[in-house]
Amino acid sequence: MAKLRWGMIGGGEGSQIGPAHRLGAGLDGHFEFTAGALDHRPDAGRDYGKRLGLAEDRAYGDWREMLAGEKGRDDRIDLVTVATPNATHFEITKAFLEAGFHVLCEKPMTMTVEEGEEIVRLTKSTGRICAVNYGYTGYSLVRHMRAMVARGDLGRIRLVKAEFAHGHHADAADADNPRVRWRYDPAQAGVSAQFADCGIHALHMASFVIGQEVDRMSADTVSCIESRVLEDDAMLNLRFDGGTVGRLWTSSIALGNQHGLSIQVFGEKGGLRWAQEQPNQLYYMPLGQRLQVIERGEANLSPEADRTSRVTIGHAEGMPLAFANIYADLAEAIRAEKDGRAMDPAANLYPRAEDGLRSMAAVFAVAQSGKAQGAWVDARPPMFRT
Numbered sequence: 484m485a486k487l488r489w490g491m492i493g494g495g496e497g498s499q500i501g502p503a504h505r506l507g508a509g510l511d512g513h514f515e516f517t518a519g520a521l522d523h524r525p526d527a528g529r530d531y532g533k534r535l536g537l538a539e540d541r542a543y544g545d546w547r548e549m550l551a552g553e554k555g556r557d558d559r560i561d562l563v564t565v566a567t568p569n570a571t572h573f574e575i576t577k578a579f580l581e582a583g584f585h586v587l588c589e590k591p592m593t594m595t596v597e598e599g600e601e602i603v604r605l606t607k608s609t610g611r612i613c614a615v616n617y618g619y620t621g622y623s624l625v626r627h628m629r630a631m632v633a634r635g636d637l638g639r640i641r642l643v644k645a646e647f648a649h650g651h652h653a654d655a656a657d658a659d660n661p662r663v664r665w666r667y668d669p670a671q672a673g674v675s676a677q678f679a680d681c682g683i684h685a686l687h688m689a690s691f692v693i694g695q696e697v698d699r700m701s702a703d704t705v706s707c708i709e710s711r712v713l714e715d716d717a718m719l720n721l722r723f724d725g726g727t728v729g730r731l732w733t734s735s736i737a738l739g740n741q742h743g744l745s746i747q748v749f750g751e752k753g754g755l756r757w758a759q760e761q762p763n764q765l766y767y768m769p770l771g772q773r774l775q776v777i778e779r780g781e782a783n784l785s786p787e788a789d790r791t792s793r794v795t796i797g798h799a800e801g802m803p804l805a806f807a808n809i810y811a812d813l814a815e816a817i818r819a820e821k822d823g824r825a826m827d828p829a830a831n832l833y834p835r836a837e838d839g840l841r842s843m844a845a846v847f848a849v850a851q852s853g854k855a856q857g858a859w860v861d862a863r864p865p866m867f868r869t
């Protein structure tokens with residue numbers, strides 16, 4: 484099977500998320516790293532691209548040069564990943580979709596709800612894919628949780644509780660550190676800091692697993708470090724469109740927590756619990772029975788879990804492999820389109836522009852509710868209010 488051609492914007496040398504994308508895209512042999520505009524400094528981007536093995540003429544200095552260069556080629560890239568800082572996502576994603584490329588955009592997809600709606604409309608008018616990298620939904624046991632809920636193992640889902648609470652911005656003396664300061668500055672970060680950065684992962688994870696979208700929310704937002712304008716901690720109450728109640732905590736001052744993403748699902752017939760830092764174990768409590776530990780890679784899991792598991796049971800699979808599962812979904816979607824066939828339903832789980840838009844509506848709902856002392860607000864994008 485011929486490899487698909489993959490390009491990347493952002494993710495330059497020393498960036499946080501660039502290496503995980505390169506590992507994820509290359510891991511299963513679906514994609515060949517073919518083009519890139521990797522850095523905001525053109526020379527540094529070109530140089531790093533060449534060191535990573537890009538051909539001289541496809542190690543671009545900036546994304547506009549890359550768009551112009553790739554657009555005219557017969558062997559143009561099949562997919563471009565946008566892994567630049569948040570405020571640039573909309574412009575770059577829009578330009579590549581309009582030119583007919585499939586895009587995987589980092590979260591948050593846009594900075595406003597209006598921009599999010601524009602991207603959703605563009606995916607429809609162009610027929611191109613815009614995926615959003617809620618990469619933690621690529622974990623095999625997250626996919627299995629979703630399958631268990633969908634096939635009714637837990638009965639009606641009463642409550643979902645999601646957390647993304649880390650402790651990496653807990654030092655008040657760090658407030659002037661340039662790597663931290665912009666995150667809490669409305670001019671650069673927008674209307675929300677911690678929820679927009681991490682909380683949207685937890686909210687998307689909850690929606691993904693229970694197969695419902697959030698309707699309404701009430702948010703208590705605080706700046707525990709008082710010099711911060713935007714929130715570094717938020718507690719949300721949620722109501723989903725299928726009737727499930729949601730609780731979500733996100734924080735950046737939770738000292739002692741490392742990554743801090745976890746989810747619990749409680750149904751009428753059973754409960755599930757999973758944490759990103761122990762991704763190979765899923766705790767399942769069927770009503771009236773003993774607690775069970777489901778291991779990634781064990782026999783008789785769902786097709787969705789089997790498809791996203793590579794190494795034998797007992798060996799660790801981690802975050803870049805979860806990202807690789809998003810890339811594997813996208814490879815299947817792109818190949819199915821090229822071949823004119825239906826895609827494998829077990830692969831049809833990658834997060835979409837619609838999910839990126841819903842997150843953006845949630846970000847603005849959190850800001851609105853937080854300012855109104857936790858008043859309940861509509862969390863849906865206008866486009867999806869019927």
Ligand code: NAI
Nearest residue numbers: 493494495498499500520521522523566567568569589590
């Ligand atoms: P970073 O600041 O560590 O790296 C950003 C990279 O983009 C740098 O190499 C920089 O030179 C490059 N860059 C900046 N502007 C550019 C431009 N106009 N053209 C080309 N390259 C440009 O940022 P980090 O932490 O890697 O985050 C990047 C994005 O990924 C953010 O949107 C962030 O929210 C997201 N992210 C997502 C995660 C996930 O789990 N899905 C985890 C961490 C970050």
